[in-house]
Amino acid sequence: MKIVVCAKRVPDSAAKIRPAADGQSIDTQGVENVISPYDEIALEAAVQLKEAGVASQVTVLCLGPKESTKELRKAMAMGADDAVLVLEDRPFRDPTATAEALAAALEGLSPDVVFCGWKAIDDDSSAVAGLLAARLDYAYASFVVKVEGADGGLRVSREVEGCEEIVHVPTPCVLTAQRGLAEPRFASLKGIMQAKRKPLAEQAPAAAENASELVALTPPPARPAGRIVGEGAAAVPELVRILRDDVGVL
Amino acid sequence: MSGNVLVYLETEGEGLRKPAFEGLGAGAALAAALGVELHAVIAAPNASAVAAATRPLGVTVVHVIEHADLATSLAGAHCRAVKTAAAAAGASWMLFPATILGRDLLATVAGAMGAGVAADATAIDVADGGDVQITRPVYAGKALQVLVARRSPFCIGLRPNAFPAMAAGEPGRTETHDLPAAGDAPAARVEEVKAPETREVDLTEAEIIVAGGRGLKAAEHYELVEKLAAALGGVVGASRAVVDAGWRPHSEQVGQTGKTVSPRLYVACGISGAIQHLAGMSSSKCIVAVNKDPEAPIFKVADYGIVGDVFEVLPALIEAVEAAKSA
Ligand SMILES: Cc1cc2nc3c(=O)[nH]c(=O)nc-3n(C[C@H](O)[C@H](O)[C@H](O)COP(=O)(O)OP(=O)(O)OC[C@H]3O[C@@H](n4cnc5c(N)ncnc54)[C@H](O)[C@@H]3O)c2cc1C
Ligand SMILES: Nc1ncnc2c1ncn2[C@@H]1O[C@H](COP(=O)(O)O)[C@@H](O)[C@H]1O
Numbered sequence: 122m123k124i125v126v127c128a129k130r131v132p133d134s135a136a137k138i139r140p141a142a143d144g145q146s147i148d149t150q151g152v153e154n155v156i157s158p159y160d161e162i163a164l165e166a167a168v169q170l171k172e173a174g175v176a177s178q179v180t181v182l183c184l185g186p187k188e189s190t191k192e193l194r195k196a197m198a199m200g201a202d203d204a205v206l207v208l209e210d211r212p213f214r215d216p217t218a219t220a221e222a223l224a225a226a227l228e229g230l231s232p233d234v235v236f237c238g239w240k241a242i243d244d245d246s247s248a249v250a251g252l253l254a255a256r257l258d259y260a261y262a263s264f265v266v267k268v269e270g271a272d273g274g275l276r277v278s279r280e281v282e283g284c285e286e287i288v289h290v291p292t293p294c295v296l297t298a299q300r301g302l303a304e305p306r307f308a309s310l311k312g313i314m315q316a317k318r319k320p321l322a323e324q325a326p327a328a329a330e331n332a333s334e335l336v337a338l339t340p341p342p343a344r345p346a347g348r349i350v351g352e353g354a355a356a357v358p359e360l361v362r363i364l365r366d367d368v369g370v371l
Numbered sequence: 372m373s374g375n376v377l378v379y380l381e382t383e384g385e386g387l388r389k390p391a392f393e394g395l396g397a398g399a400a401l402a403a404a405l406g407v408e409l410h411a412v413i414a415a416p417n418a419s420a421v422a423a424a425t426r427p428l429g430v431t432v433v434h435v436i437e438h439a440d441l442a443t444s445l446a447g448a449h450c451r452a453v454k455t456a457a458a459a460a461g462a463s464w465m466l467f468p469a470t471i472l473g474r475d476l477l478a479t480v481a482g483a484m485g486a487g488v489a490a491d492a493t494a495i496d497v498a499d500g501g502d503v504q505i506t507r508p509v510y511a512g513k514a515l516q517v518l519v520a521r522r523s524p525f526c527i528g529l530r531p532n533a534f535p536a537m538a539a540g541e542p543g544r545t546e547t548h549d550l551p552a553a554g555d556a557p558a559a560r561v562e563e564v565k566a567p568e569t570r571e572v573d574l575t576e577a578e579i580i581v582a583g584g585r586g587l588k589a590a591e592h593y594e595l596v597e598k599l600a601a602a603l604g605g606v607v608g609a610s611r612a613v614v615d616a617g618w619r620p621h622s623e624q625v626g627q628t629g630k631t632v633s634p635r636l637y638v639a640c641g642i643s644g645a646i647q648h649l650a651g652m653s654s655s656k657c658i659v660a661v662n663k664d665p666e667a668p669i670f671k672v673a674d675y676g677i678v679g680d681v682f683e684v685l686p687a688l689i690e691a692v693e694a695a696k697s698a
Contacts, residue, residue: 134627134647138513147514158628216488217481217522242627244509244516246490247469248528251446251478261446262559263475276562281444281471282573283622285565288445291557300628301621332487332522333505339515341508344653344672349665353679354687360659361691363675368657370579370603370636371695 122176122270122292124167125232127223127250128160128196130189131243140338146212147338156192159238161199161305163298166268167236168200168306175270178202180230184222185209190321197316198308204321205230213335216244220252221329227257233292234275239264239299254295262290263297373501374463374523375410376402378430379453379476381468382415387425389576390468390529392536395428397495397529398466399537404497410434410460411543414452414550416442422545429540434459438550443561446475451551453480459548462524464503469528470575477528487522491631493533493654511627511650531575532633533654572606574623579605579636582625582652583613586641586662586681590618595685596640602692608632608652610642626651641681644669661685 132138133153141148156164170176181196183189184207193204207226214222227235235257240247254261260274266285267278274291280299290296308316350356350363365371378398380391395411402409408431413422418437426433434456440448453476457465465480467473469491481488494506503520505527520527574580581603583596593607600607609619611626625632627647637655642648644660644667652658653672660673661684670676677684 132510134511134650136510138510140514147510215518216478216490220482242511245507245511245631246488247474248478248481248488248490251475252482252488255450255479255482258554258556260557260559261475261479263446264471273557279444280622283567286444286561287563287565288559288561290559294559300624332520332525333489333518334521335516336504336519337515337517338509339517341512341515341653344658344674347658347670347672347674347676349670349676349678351677353677354683356677356679357684357687357691360675360677360688361695364603364636364659364692365695368636371692 122233123178123180124170124176124234124236125180125182125227125230126160126164126167126196126201127235127237128164128181128183128192129157129241130154130183130185130192131157131241134158134242140340143212144338145335154188154192156196157238157241157243159240159298162300162302163236163238164196164199164201165303165305166298169303170268170270171200173270180205180232182223182226182230183207184219184326193321194316195308197319198312199306200312203319206321206323207326208323209326213331215331215333216246216248216252217332218329220249220256222326223249224253224256225327226324227253235259235295237295237297239297250295250297257293260290260294262288262294264299265296266299266301268296268302373405373407374461375408376405376464376466377457377460377462378409378411378466379473380411380413381470381473382413382421385417385424386421388468388470389536390470390473390531393531393534394466394468394529395430395537397534399429401464401495401497410462412436412453412456414441414449419547427539427542429537430543432460432544432546435545435547436550437547440550444472445559445561446472446479447553447558448550449476450479450483451553454483455548455551457484457524459546465524465526467526467528469530474528477526481526484524486524486526487520488526489518489520490528491530492527493530495527508654512631512653513650530633574606574608574625574630574632577606577632577634579603580608580632580634581605581638581640582608582610582642583640584610584642585612593618595681595689598689599638599685599692602689602696603636605636610648639669639673640685642669643667644672
């Protein structure tokens with residue numbers, strides 16, 4: 122079984138985000154980039170499937186700028202066998218165009234399993250994986266919190282609306298990782314050394330149109346300054362009055 | 372000339388989920404601004420009973436698709452149902468709630484129809500020239516994106532609690548359709564569902580959330596958070612520190628790697644207000660914080676703060692809220 126993990130390079134979750142002058146991108150100064158956290162979880166789950174003998178190969182696929190090489194080397198240090206970087210140059214690419222370019226790359230890789238994060242923590246769309254499944258006509262299961270080998274594919278648990286759903290997913294399929302699925306490992310020194318020699322292929326993206334136009338990227342409206350009602354239990358009566366009269370929840 | 376607006380109405384038991392009414396509210400505004408019809412689709416094993424029980428919805432046509440295969444929360448059959456309704460409705464615009472199933476449908480319907488996508492919108496506006504502008508938070512709310520849809524059809528996901536729910540309107544017509552058969556490609560299949568005995572209100576839909584952090588010191592003290600939530604008629608949320616410590620399940624985590632919530636009231640108890648936590652709750656309408664550290668970053672976003680010890684403030688607050696409720 123061949124698994125391709127789609128991993129996106131995104132600003133670290135602690136990064137300060139400031140829209141840049143072009144109105145299309147963010148100011149990258151001082152921003153650390155990482156593999157999007159859910160993609161890292163998907164990668165860890167894929168590597169564990171390989172260690173369990175369910176998968177034979179784990180490839181990591183990224184659509185992004187040249188700098189994404191760093192994240193791809195890290196993914197290989199965590200256990201991916203090889204990497205494909207689809208080189209990206211436009212400042213804004215929407216989920217439609219992203220899925221189009223990734224689908225074209227995936228067709229060349231012919232995976233049994235495409236493992237994504239449930240969302241990328243930069244654009245927060247949670248759309249690319251479902252678009253890929255529909256576009257490639259693969260089986261699809263999202264919000265996966267457990268995965269194991271099964272006859273003809275995989276058996277996964279999904280976290281849905283407080284229930285746990287156990288689902289048989291035939292291959293080829295697209296899965297999305299939710300927290301709880303796996304705890305990403307730290308790359309060992311040996312892993313880091315080996316990753317330097319693992320294959321990393323670069324490709325040009327297939328032509329793909331955005332279905333939307335980004336007309337503005339702005340800071341969120343500032344919250345008006347709040348106030349300290351008081352200290353300790355003595356402040357409780359005033360807070361309750363506020364909740365009743367001003368907020369209207371009592 | 373744009374085609375019609377179709378709103379996907381997610382069901383729950385015999386009725387519709389709350390985001391369905393927000394979808395109708397957003398859909399009605401969009402349809403009115405574009406001068407087109409508002410349609411809705413109900414796809415469920417008991418769709419006709421749900422449709423009968425919930426009319427009038429203020430739509431021109433309710434498309435009803437009833438089939439046993441729609442009992443699952445896997446997207447496949449639902450996606451075929453929505454495509455069928457979209458064709459019957461002449462839809463250019465399709466609206467979905469940003470719930471688990473709604474997110475999957477947004478993407479799979481868009482993929483299957485070659486439509487554009489904008490997920491998790493907090494506003495939809497029609498500009499003078501007729502451009503449909505979608506506002507959506509990105510970078511966990513640290514920036515806002517404004518997009519113009521440039522493809523037809525176009526699918527928009529709606530963040531719960533961001534759009535006003537529609538009040539009942541004119542009774543619409545009902546059209547029933549058959550669910551088309553699945554294609555040849557093998558699909559995912561549910562083998563078993565493990566349901567909890569009582570289903571809590573989903574955090575993202577809750578009007579009131581009381582969340583606790585590491586300041587509570589131990590899992591057993593979470594009782595204070597639960598009691599305050601119960602007194603206020605809300606549900607319980609948690610910081611990641613608390614989830615990582617195993618005090619609370621991940622389904623209750625609020626933040627960048629948890630849920631994004633915008634309730635009417637968010638009460639943060641013993642939560643420092645790390646940037647990843649703020650990412651998930653800073654769009655709440657009203658934020659109250661209780662923290663013993665006056666410098667805690669949570670006070671920067673809080674509308675009202677009490678500087679104090681949770682073990683002193685929460686018991687007093689629970690008592691006062693209970694008294695106010697019974698007054
Ligand atoms: C990639 C990534 C993703 C993350 N995602 C999330 C996420 O989704 N959600 C999230 O919440 N965090 C997330 N975090 C973690 C985040 O950075 C913080 O570590 C976390 O939010 C801290 O939780 P806390 O506020 O409960 O604990 P702490 O930061 O330890 O704060 C405890 C607070 O309680 C106060 N306190 C202590 N005792 C008392 C008392 N007796 N009475 C009153 N107040 C008291 C203290 O003054 C302090 O402010 C993420 C981190 C990373 C790196
Ligand atoms: N540029 C990209 N490169 C690789 N994978 C991506 C990219 N964009 C999105 N994905 C995958 O799709 C998932 C969902 O992304 P999104 O729909 O943008 O929230 C991510 O978690 C990744 O697994």
